[in-house]
Amino acid sequence: MPDTSGYQLHIIHSIREIGEAAWNACLGDTLSPTKANPFLSYAFLEALELSGCVCEQTGWLPHHMALRDETAQTLAVLPLYLKSHSQGEYVFDHAWADALERSGGQYYPKLQSAIPFTPVNAPKVLARKGINLSTALAAMANGMQQLCERYPISSSHLTFLPEDQKSEFEKQGFLVRRDQQFHWVNEDYESYDDFLAQLSSRKRKNIRKERKTAQKHGLIIRHKQGSDITEADWDAFYDFYMDTGARKWGRPYLNRAFFSLIGERLADKILLIMAYDNDTPVAGALNFIGGDTLYGRYWGTVGDYPCLHFELCYHQAIDWAIAHKMLCVEAGAQGEHKLARGYIPQTTWSAHWIAHPAFREAIDDYLQRERQAAEAEQDFLTTLSPFKKGDA
Numbered sequence: 396m397p398d399t400s401g402y403q404l405h406i407i408h409s410i411r412e413i414g415e416a417a418w419n420a421c422l423g424d425t426l427s428p429t430k431a432n433p434f435l436s437y438a439f440l441e442a443l444e445l446s447g448c449v450c451e452q453t454g455w456l457p458h459h460m461a462l463r464d465e466t467a468q469t470l471a472v473l474p475l476y477l478k479s480h481s482q483g484e485y486v487f488d489h490a491w492a493d494a495l496e497r498s499g500g501q502y503y504p505k506l507q508s509a510i511p512f513t514p515v516n517a518p519k520v521l522a523r524k525g526i527n528l529s530t531a532l533a534a535m536a537n538g539m540q541q542l543c544e545r546y547p548i549s550s551s552h553l554t555f556l557p558e559d560q561k562s563e564f565e566k567q568g569f570l571v572r573r574d575q576q577f578h579w580v581n582e583d584y585e586s587y588d589d590f591l592a593q594l595s596s597r598k599r600k601n602i603r604k605e606r607k608t609a610q611k612h613g614l615i616i617r618h619k620q621g622s623d624i625t626e627a628d629w630d631a632f633y634d635f636y637m638d639t640g641a642r643k644w645g646r647p648y649l650n651r652a653f654f655s656l657i658g659e660r661l662a663d664k665i666l667l668i669m670a671y672d673n674d675t676p677v678a679g680a681l682n683f684i685g686g687d688t689l690y691g692r693y694w695g696t697v698g699d700y701p702c703l704h705f706e707l708c709y710h711q712a713i714d715w716a717i718a719h720k721m722l723c724v725e726a727g728a729q730g731e732h733k734l735a736r737g738y739i740p741q742t743t744w745s746a747h748w749i750a751h752p753a754f755r756e757a758i759d760d761y762l763q764r765e766r767q768a769a770e771a772e773q774d775f776l777t778t779l780s781p782f783k784k785g786d787a
Contacts, residue, residue, distance in 0.1 A: 402470065402530075404538045407459040410441050410474075417461075417469040421521040431686035432517050433664040434510045440474060442656035448649050449511050454479040458506065458542075462522075462534050471522040471531035475539075477548070478507045483648050485514035485728040486554040486574065486745050495549065495754055506539055506551040512648045514576070514728035515690055516555045516743060529563060536567035536748075543750040551748040564746035570759050572745045573766045575773050577731070577738035579709075579724040584717045587710075590737065598735060598781035602710070609706035614670040614677065616707070618715060620684075621662045628667060629654040631676040635695025668711050670696075670703060680707040682715075687722040689715065709736045731776065740776045 407413055418437040433439055443449040444457060460473040481488050484507060492502035508519045522531040539551035553564060565571050584590045591599050619628060633651050657665065666682040666689065678696035682689050694708050712724045726733055734740070747762075749755035 401465065402534060403463050403465075404534055405461045405463060406542075407461050408457050410437065410444060410457065410459060413459065413461055413469060413472060415441075418472060418521075421469060421472045421523050423522065423524050432515070432688075433661060433683045433685055433690070434513050434515050435474075435517055435521065436661070436664075438660040439657065440510075442653055442660060443511055446650055446653035446656055448653050449476070453648075454482065455507075455511055460535055460538055462531055469523070470526045471520060471535070473508055473520050473535045474510065475506060475508045476511065477504050479503050481505075482646075483512040484509055484552075484554055486552070486572065488552070488747075491550075491758060494757070495751070498754075500549065500751060500754065501547065502549045504547070505549050506542060508539075508551075508553040509555065513692070514555055515725060516557055516576075518557055518560055519553050520560060532560065532563045533567060536564055536569065540568070540748055540750075543748060549750055549754075552745065553747075554745040556744045556746055558742075558744060561744035561746055569746035569748050570755070570762050571766075572747060572762050573769045574743045574745070575740045575769065575776075576728060576743050577726060577733035578741045579713055579716070579726070579736075579738045581716060581720075581722050587714050587717060590713060590717065593783060594737065594781045595783055602736060605702045605705055606710055608702040609700070609710075612700045612703065614672055614700070614703070616711065617669050617671065618711075619667040619669060620665060624658055624662060624665060624667050626655065626658070628669065628676070628679075629658055631669070632667065632679045632681060632693075632695070634697060635679050636681075636693050637695075638697060639693070639695035666715060668707050668715075670700075670707060672698075678703055678707060680711070682712060689719075689721050689724045691724065691726040705736065709733065709738070713737065734776060734779055735781055737781060739780060740773045742773065 410418065415437040422435060449455040449457065456477040458475045458477045460475050461469050462471040463469050480503065481492060495502045510517060520528065520532045520535050522528050542548055543551055556564070561571055591602065633654055636649065637647050664684045666684055668680045668682065669676050670678040677698050678700065680694040681692045683692060689712055691708055691712055694704060696703060709726060712726065716724050726738055747758065749758050
């Protein structure tokens with residue numbers, strides 16, 4: 396294990412106690428033009444806390460870790476939460492919780508390092524320039540393990556990790572889990588038609604038919620960014636979000652205050668794609684703009700418009716990404732339906748520390764088999780790619 400002597404690990408119950416300057420200093424090259432990730436920003440994570448979306452009452456109690464030196468300078472940070480449930484994570488461990496509790500154990504509370512309600516790949520250990528990342532990561536891993544040993548905490552989890560950090564946590568004894576998402580990758584396309592030309596004839600025809608169906612509703616589609624996004628837009632979008640959330644998972648995670656906060660603080664990182672019936676907004680899709688990636692997040696509508704979901708969430712996102720030279724569109728968790736629209740399966744990783752030895756052994760055995768199944772499924776889905784094969 397790398398030498399972490401001389402450093403102290405602190406548990407912080409509000410990101411404001413770390414402070415924006417110290418947090419941003421630890422972001423390092425994740426603030427660079429190509430690697431910038433809006434979900435790691437102080438503004439985004441603080442908005443979740445200030446709005447009350449993330450707090451003890453919602454089951455997301457901040458337990459951020461800060462690695463500091465003898466001068467109290469923050470050298471590295473880890474967004475971390477003490478969880479009383481497994482909602483809003485998108486890497487499902489409900490079966491694990493059920494198994495442990497049926498055997499007489501207690502799964503909650505657990506520790507969760509994640510961007511709340513956001514299934515986006517992003518580093519979790521963030522270190523100030525000049526600090527050895529492996530050293531910081533080892534300290535964080537050890538800290539998470541010690542919390543599980545000292546307190547009635549069953550486990551520690553880090554979800555949607557980049558592969559390099561996954562590997563580092565694996566070295567520290569964490570179990571790794573494999574899953575997949577569907578991402579669109581820009582192969583230097585000059586236009587949407589240029590992208591379509593790379594698809595097989597049948598898939599190309601299906602997409603054109605789908606887009607025509609969406610266009611037949613006679614709606615006006617607008618892309619809104621920055622100061623163009625008003626509180627009235629957020630009012631409308633929040634109605635869409637609440638309707639979709641209530642139908643899909645029963646209790647939407649975000650409140651209205653959160654959208655105003657990100658509208659104030661992250662307006663230049665937001666792309667709101669809205670559909671209007673004359674002047675009345677009837678549907679919308681919220682995207683966040685990274686350095687080279689467009690992240691699709693939420694969508695909703697107050698009407699019945701066949702194919703409009705595909706148009707706003709997938710086709711319009713690709714259109715915008717091509718026009719703005721973005722390298723990738725990440726359209727959120729799950730969804731094999733994305734494959735036919737040019738979104739290709741990509742591996743995602745998570746890392747897990749299980750405190751109970753017998754339970755850990757059982758989870759380890761399960762994950763080994765699950766990884767094999769996940770790899771086989773991804774290989775199969777890749778063969779179903781809509782892109783031309785050979786000379787087709």
